[in-house]
Amino acid sequence: MARVYRACHHPFMVLWHYELTTPMGPMRAAFDGRGRLRELAVEALDPRKTSPLPPKEQREAKRFLDRQLEAYLAGTLRTFTVPLDPEGSSLEQRIWEVVHAIPYGRAQKPAEIAASLQVDEDLVVMACAANPIVLLIPSHRVILPGEGPLPRALRDLESGLGWRGL
16 A cells, blocks of 8 residues: 655655555655656655645556565565666765665675775765665665664575565
């Protein structure tokens, strides 16, 4: 089940927000006017922000994301094909590109990514923490200090153990 939320007026575009119900718990997704995913977070939105039905293109983009998340958690999808458009600094964008390229079922340490980009390891940790599109930009494949149960559960899923919940 998904709830549609008010379209936020970003300085340059309208964003359509959705609440998703997943085995990981409530998630929030935001798509731009072209149907590209701008945000995906493991959290719910305020139910007082409901809005009228979004345009057909937005509903189709959301259904495509739903199908891909379901297949990923079932262990039948390894590569997401939802169009992404994360918002961040140029350094964050570079770090997220490297994180996005980490293969399914593999993990890296922040120091490895930092060395490949010739940046400080703390910048990699901060960019992973600021990642606006969880799962699809797979920061869970970067072993971060003090991480919660979700990244470990996702790495377990990708190692073949299946989705065991949190």
